[in-house]
Structure formats: C-alpha cells, structure tokens
Amino acid sequence: MKRFRGFVIKEFYHIFRDYRTLLILFGMPAVQLLLFGYVLTNEIKDAKIAIYDPSKDVVTRKISEKILSSGYFILEKNLNTVAEIDPVFRQGEVKLALIFEPDFAKKLEKSGTAHVQIIGDASDPNTANMLVNYASGIISNFLVSMNSENVPMQIVPEVRMMYNGELKGVYMFVPGLMAMLLMLISALMTSLSITREKELGTMELLLVSPLRPAQVIIGKVFPYVFLSFIDACIILGLGNAVFGMPIRGSVALLLLESFLYITMALSLGILISSITSSQQVAMMLSLVALMLPTILLSGFIFPVENMPGILQVFCHIMPPKYYITIIKSIMLQGNGLEYVWRETLILIGFTSVFLLLSIKKFNVRLA
Amino acid sequence: MHSVSVHAENLTKRFGETLALDNISFDVGKGELFGFIGPDGAGKTTLFRILTTLLLTDTGSCTVEGFDVVKNYKNIRNICGYMPGKFSLYQDLTVEENLNFFATIFGTTIRENYDLIKDIYQQIEPFKTRKAGKLSGGMKQKLALSCALIHKPDVLFLDEPTTGVDAVSRLEFWEMLKRLKSVGITILVSTPYMDEASLCDRVALMQDGRIMSISTPREVTGNYPLNLLSVKAGDIYNLLGELRDYPGVYSVYAFGQSAHVAFRDGDIDKGNLSEFLIKKNHTSVEITAIKANIEDCFMELMNVPSPAPL
Incomplete structure (x- = not known):
C-alpha cells in the first residue's frame, strides 16, 4: 500500500509540473464549453x-x-x-x-x-x-x-416541446461535451502517461521493480480519475451557471454515472497504451479512434436515427452514446436509475472488457 | 552451488532474422565484479535484459541467486538492481524525489540504506532539489546508480554505465564499484571500453552474440598467442597497408598514433622490418616490442573463425 501511495504521489508530481497537462486538464473544458455555448449555436436570434x-x-x-x-x-x-x-x-x-x-x-x-x-x-x-x-x-x-371570427371550422395545433421548451442548444451540447471531454482527457492522458514511461525507458525500471502490473496501472489511472471527476464537475457547474442547463434528476446519480464513464474511458486509455509504444501513436489513436467517433457517431451533433444502417451499427458500439443518453435522461427528464439501468449495465460491460483486456495485455516484460 | 550468483546456460535469443545471442553460457560467483566487454551490437544489452527478467530467452536457462528468470521472476525483481544503458529516471522529478520514489516502490526508505549509497549520493546531495533532467552526465550516472542501489540489491546489473561519461567520472565510477564489491554485492557490468576490462575480476569478451573467452584480465593478456610490435612512422595511412603486405605479418591494427603488428614467434626481425620501411620512404620510424593489452587480445579473438553452427 505504501508502494502504491508512493507511485500515485509521483504521478501527481508529473501532472502538476507539466503546465501543458494542466492546461489541457482544466483549461480545455472551460474553453470548449464557452466556445460551444456561444459560437456553435443554431438558435435564431435577431x-x-x-x-x-x-x-x-x-x-x-x-x-x-x-x-x-x-x-x-x-x-x-x-x-x-x-x-x-x-x-x-x-x-x-x-x-x-x-x-x-x-x-x-x-x-x-x-x-x-x-x-x-x-x-x-x-x-x-x-x-x-x-x-x-x-x-x-x-x-x-x-x-x-x-x-378568427368568420371562419366556421379551425384546427389549431397546440405544440409543446417537452423537457426543452425553448429548444435551447445547450441542452444538446452540454451532455455531448461532457462525453467528449471526459473521453479525451481520460483516455488521452492515461495513454500518454503510460507510453511516456515506455519511451523514456523508465518502464524498464518499473518492470524490474517488485511493483505488480495492477499497481502500476491503477497507480497511473488513479490521479486521472480524480482530475477527470473535477472536470466533470466544472462542466456541469459552468453549464448550469452560465447557460442554465438544468439538473432535474439526482445529482448523486449523475456523478456516479460520470464516474463510471470516466473509469470506462481510462481503461480504454490503458488498453491503447498497452498496444502502442510511442506517445505519438497513442495520441493519434486516441484522437482519431476516440474523438471523431465521439463527436460524430454518438448522437452528440447528428441524430443516430438518420444515419445509414451500417453507421448505426457502429453507433451502438460507441460507449459515449450510452453516456449521453444517460445524462440527458437524468438532467433533462429528471429520471432515476430505473430508466437508465440498461445503458448503465452496457457501460459497466464496456469497462470490464477494457480493463480485463488491458491487464491481460500489460506485459510483465519488455516487448 | 551457494557460491554462484548468476548462472546462464546456452542462452540464445533471436530478433527476427538477427541472432542477438548465440548459445551463451557463463557463471558469476557471489561478490564478483564481472565484466562483459564488446562493441555495440555484441548482444550485451539483450543479455542484461534476459538476466533482469525483462526479456525471455529462446533457448537455454539462467538463474539469479538460485531463482529461475522465467519461473521466479518476481523473486529476482526484489533482489536485483538494474541500471539501463539509457538514462532512465524521471527528468521532471528532483534528485531526492527520484531516489525517494525508487526507495518506496522497493518498500524501503532512503534512511534505511543510506550507508550503502552514502559515498555516491553525497556527491550529488548538494543538488538534491535540482530536477534530474538538468543534471550533468556524470551526476545523472551517480543518481542512477544510487537509485539502483537504494534497496540494497544482492546483484547489480549495470548496462554500459560509463558510456557518454567523461574520463574522470569514469574512474570515480569504477572506484565506487570496487567499494560496492567489498560490501559483498555481485556486480555484472557491460562496457564497450576495453581499458575498463582490467578493472574487473573476470571479463567475458563478446562479439556478434557470442562469448569468445571468459577469464581474468591477466589471463586474457597472458594467453595472447602472438608477438607484438608497436610501429610508429610519419605516414600512418600508408604504413598500415605496407605492413599488411610484409611477409610473416599475422595482423595489423591502428592503435592511436601507432600500428600494432602481430606475428608468430620468430617470423619477423625488428631490424629487417625497419630497413623495409625506410626503403619505402617512411621517416622517423620507431619500432618497439610490446605486451598485448585487452584490445589486442580482443582483435586476435575476432580473427579466429567462429565455430560452424550445428
């Protein structure tokens, strides 16, 4: 346990000494949220x-x-x-x-x-x-x-838009942005920090030490679970304070689901780092294989229902899709776990598969 | 076999088409300072990685302190210290944080084993708040050695520890190794520098994945089968070619400013050679009989054809 604590402390040193990491961790969520909020709006005004x-x-x-x-x-x-x-x-x-x-x-x-x-x-x-x-x-x-006075018959449709009466764009993009940023930060950061050790050769020293693979992996991931969680809170807080994004359901449930999603993204990051050996490849994989599908195929911007059949199949294996569904349901409809248990189970499934794969793939030796 | 620390038998390792290690066997005794000498690409790093459980051998087996490197790799990871060829510490952590980290993951503290690293660490302690990435080459090397020693290992593996380090620091480093040896730590060290061989208890000369000989430095030079002349002349370039054509010459190598000429007993007369060179218009010819050093032996061993593969 003492060994594990030492390892985690070292990870925090790495993070807090690299201002670029810090900037990505805490600058990006705020900037992205404000950008999406003010620029990428499709509401008609003036x-x-x-x-x-x-x-x-x-x-x-x-x-x-x-x-x-x-x-x-x-x-x-x-x-x-x-x-x-x-x-x-x-x-x-x-x-x-x-x-x-x-x-x-x-x-x-x-x-x-x-x-x-x-x-x-x-x-x-x-x-x-x-x-x-x-x-x-x-x-x-x-x-x-x-x-109105002289027409005998009239049919007047009374339209009411449920859950988002004013058809606000924020209601769409805050959940999407959370899915995207948490995925990016968690997966990208962990895969980078593990491949960095491989590149610098320090992984060799860690392997020759009595640390167990699980200790190395969990030690790597632990700080990012914590930091990503803070990020999730920042996005939710900003979304609520600046754009009036409501949280109608239970905040605790929302945070729990976010925690689950973060763990999923982190285990995906570990998996990426265990099959790559350079930071560049890990970065490309995280960006291309995670970012784009998260934006395009998760229902974040384009509705899944309108996509051609094959793409829809892809959409269903995108973890962010389920997370977006879950948090929309909690935040906008105020639903409890009884409405999102299916998606939650799917996310748990993804997480365990990724974790098992990456612990299995983690090499106790070089190459 | 309580006196054997590291035992290797018929190790072979292939990377695709390349044969990195070719049927290597050796024993290192407890408390011995054992050197692997050979040029880049001889297979030293691969061998060290197999011994430190980082790589698996294709054939053969080896044990460290009685533990098998495949089956008991976890035990070995508790008792061996390893310093890779490339500087591999955390550049963004300070000297003290690096040392502290490695102490913690081996379940110990700096204070507990301070005595062992005191001589080395004291030299870099004034800079303990400096980031490891900002240290000079010699200081990095001392820090890496301190980190490899902090858990008081039984066996120390040092892969080319003196490569890229200045001559003074190199000497200091070998002094430190001698002190560690006196504490009873078995040390395996690899180096491309022939002159460091004489500082080891025993050396294995390596070339192309094979061990050509294992013996004490004195035996290596004592077993040199040829006679040697050191020849100096103004025009070293032409000198080498002409010496190779001289009847009775076994081999000629440039050695700094002079040429080392090897020949079988009685084949060459110093006077005749001198006359021959002067006839070839060489000026200031100087010929002296010398004793072979490790590098001469290495060159000679390389000339012996390798045994045909079975």
Whole structure:
C-alpha cells in the first residue's frame, strides 16, 4: 500500500509540473464549453431582414410589425425597388427578404388572396430553412387571428416541446461535451502517461521493480480519475451557471454515472497504451479512434436515427452514446436509475472488457 | 552451488532474422565484479535484459541467486538492481524525489540504506532539489546508480554505465564499484571500453552474440598467442597497408598514433622490418616490442573463425 501511495504521489508530481497537462486538464473544458455555448449555436436570434413593401397598407404594416416584434428578426433595410433585393443579399448581412405585392390589402379583401414572397439566403441551408419557417409561421398565425371570427371550422395545433421548451442548444451540447471531454482527457492522458514511461525507458525500471502490473496501472489511472471527476464537475457547474442547463434528476446519480464513464474511458486509455509504444501513436489513436467517433457517431451533433444502417451499427458500439443518453435522461427528464439501468449495465460491460483486456495485455516484460 | 550468483546456460535469443545471442553460457560467483566487454551490437544489452527478467530467452536457462528468470521472476525483481544503458529516471522529478520514489516502490526508505549509497549520493546531495533532467552526465550516472542501489540489491546489473561519461567520472565510477564489491554485492557490468576490462575480476569478451573467452584480465593478456610490435612512422595511412603486405605479418591494427603488428614467434626481425620501411620512404620510424593489452587480445579473438553452427 505504501508502494502504491508512493507511485500515485509521483504521478501527481508529473501532472502538476507539466503546465501543458494542466492546461489541457482544466483549461480545455472551460474553453470548449464557452466556445460551444456561444459560437456553435443554431438558435435564431435577431436575424437581419429586408422588407420590400410597395403597398404600405394596414395589413402589410401589421404583418411586418408582427414579424419584427417576434424577437427572431430585426429590420436591416426597407427596400424601395425590387432591383435592390439582389445586392442586399450579396452584401451578406441580410438573411431573409419579405416582398409584398402591390395593393396587398385591397387584393386580400377583393379576392381573398394576396401574395407575399419570402426569400431566404440558402448559402446556409439550415438557417435559411428555419428563418423561412419562422416567418411563414408568423404570417399564418396572423391570418388565423384576422379571420378568427368568420371562419366556421379551425384546427389549431397546440405544440409543446417537452423537457426543452425553448429548444435551447445547450441542452444538446452540454451532455455531448461532457462525453467528449471526459473521453479525451481520460483516455488521452492515461495513454500518454503510460507510453511516456515506455519511451523514456523508465518502464524498464518499473518492470524490474517488485511493483505488480495492477499497481502500476491503477497507480497511473488513479490521479486521472480524480482530475477527470473535477472536470466533470466544472462542466456541469459552468453549464448550469452560465447557460442554465438544468439538473432535474439526482445529482448523486449523475456523478456516479460520470464516474463510471470516466473509469470506462481510462481503461480504454490503458488498453491503447498497452498496444502502442510511442506517445505519438497513442495520441493519434486516441484522437482519431476516440474523438471523431465521439463527436460524430454518438448522437452528440447528428441524430443516430438518420444515419445509414451500417453507421448505426457502429453507433451502438460507441460507449459515449450510452453516456449521453444517460445524462440527458437524468438532467433533462429528471429520471432515476430505473430508466437508465440498461445503458448503465452496457457501460459497466464496456469497462470490464477494457480493463480485463488491458491487464491481460500489460506485459510483465519488455516487448 | 551457494557460491554462484548468476548462472546462464546456452542462452540464445533471436530478433527476427538477427541472432542477438548465440548459445551463451557463463557463471558469476557471489561478490564478483564481472565484466562483459564488446562493441555495440555484441548482444550485451539483450543479455542484461534476459538476466533482469525483462526479456525471455529462446533457448537455454539462467538463474539469479538460485531463482529461475522465467519461473521466479518476481523473486529476482526484489533482489536485483538494474541500471539501463539509457538514462532512465524521471527528468521532471528532483534528485531526492527520484531516489525517494525508487526507495518506496522497493518498500524501503532512503534512511534505511543510506550507508550503502552514502559515498555516491553525497556527491550529488548538494543538488538534491535540482530536477534530474538538468543534471550533468556524470551526476545523472551517480543518481542512477544510487537509485539502483537504494534497496540494497544482492546483484547489480549495470548496462554500459560509463558510456557518454567523461574520463574522470569514469574512474570515480569504477572506484565506487570496487567499494560496492567489498560490501559483498555481485556486480555484472557491460562496457564497450576495453581499458575498463582490467578493472574487473573476470571479463567475458563478446562479439556478434557470442562469448569468445571468459577469464581474468591477466589471463586474457597472458594467453595472447602472438608477438607484438608497436610501429610508429610519419605516414600512418600508408604504413598500415605496407605492413599488411610484409611477409610473416599475422595482423595489423591502428592503435592511436601507432600500428600494432602481430606475428608468430620468430617470423619477423625488428631490424629487417625497419630497413623495409625506410626503403619505402617512411621517416622517423620507431619500432618497439610490446605486451598485448585487452584490445589486442580482443582483435586476435575476432580473427579466429567462429565455430560452424550445428
């Protein structure tokens, strides 16, 4: 036990003396979270629009007012001619243009139909799609309210978005980011710190010592379990304080599941380091084999259900997918263990397989 | 067999096509200072790794203090100290932290075995708060030796401990080894420097994975079967070629500023050789009969054809 403690103390020396390790450990989670939070947002807020309104009557003015007061749009420019539409889009500021036909209110009254054209800047298709949907939604709402007295039958869909009423992006990316960062820090850091000993030749000395493989492995992993756990708390705390990410379920359960996931990632890191002998290979493996699948195949950014069949199969062997499912369920739906026991068992399964493999693969000799 | 510390029998190790060790056998007695002398690639490091349980041998067997390196490797790891050829301590830990760490993982403390390492450690103790990576070559070597000794091993394996260390530190280092030997520690040391051979109790001369001879340094030079002349002349380059063509010459090697000419008894007359060289326009020719040193013996052994593989 004393030997083990000495080993762990040595590991902490390594970590705290290398400012790059520290920066990755504690700087990265905060920076990533803020970056994702502020930059990678797909919410619509204050999109700039241009309006061409040759009729300037009560109805068009009311429609414009409704649209501008929705909070999604702000008026960039009132256009005077149709010819101005093209240049205003080319300047890139304006994302949407609203074109009313002349004598809009008159036509509406006379024939019951009037035309308004919505032009979106589809060089960013997702945004354009959303903007156009929002705008046409507002217009049809307006139409319904105008006709509410004299239309005999109406079907009014009442939409309610459960668990994330405001469709906030944070609810998506905080769990995803936790899965990604914990995986990265745990797996990358342990695999690097073990291969570093191999590269420097100190592994030779550790092997010739009476330390047992399990002592070396657990001693290596122990500091990172601790530090990754702190990271998990940082992300949760920041997500909650800065972006209002709720934790509706039990915090204890959430931390326990995170602990399980960290252990899983660490055992994966050990496995990587036991099959590689240089820091560079270990880094490449961790980044390419862990980072990208975590981002792309875990349902973090792209929904798993929309992927082609083969990729979906891959998704199901990605441990982060289960972790994301678990913490979303706990944080957003406030569920307890009875709803996530299946995913939890799968994570435990992954962990034991990785741990067994790496202890088996850990060589008590060189090569 | 209580007097044998390390026993090796028919060790062979192959790395793919390369034969790193070719049927090596030897015994090292308790408390002996045993040297493995040979150029790079002779198989010294491979041999040390097998003895320290880091590598498995393909054939043959060996024991350290009676423990088998394969079956009882855990016992061996408790009783042997190992200093690898490459400096392998934690560069980001200080001198004292390194020493402390190795003491802890062997289940001991610096204070407990301070007497053993005192002579060595005292020289680097003034720098004990310095990071190991910032030490000079000689100090690194002393720290590595201290770390290998801190658990009071029965057998000490030193793989090329003096490579890359200045001449003064090298001498000091061998002085330390002699002191450790007097405490009763068995020491196996490998080195590419022929001049260090004479400091060992016994030496094994190694070449291409084989041990060519095992004997005391005195026996090695005493058994030299040829006569030797040291020849000096102004133009050493042409001198070597012309000496090789001289009738009766067995072999010629450059040795610093002179050439060592080996020949069988009575084959060469000093006067005749001198005349021959002067005729070839050599100036300031100097010929002296000398006694063979370890390197001459090594060169001679290399010339003996290796036994045909069975």
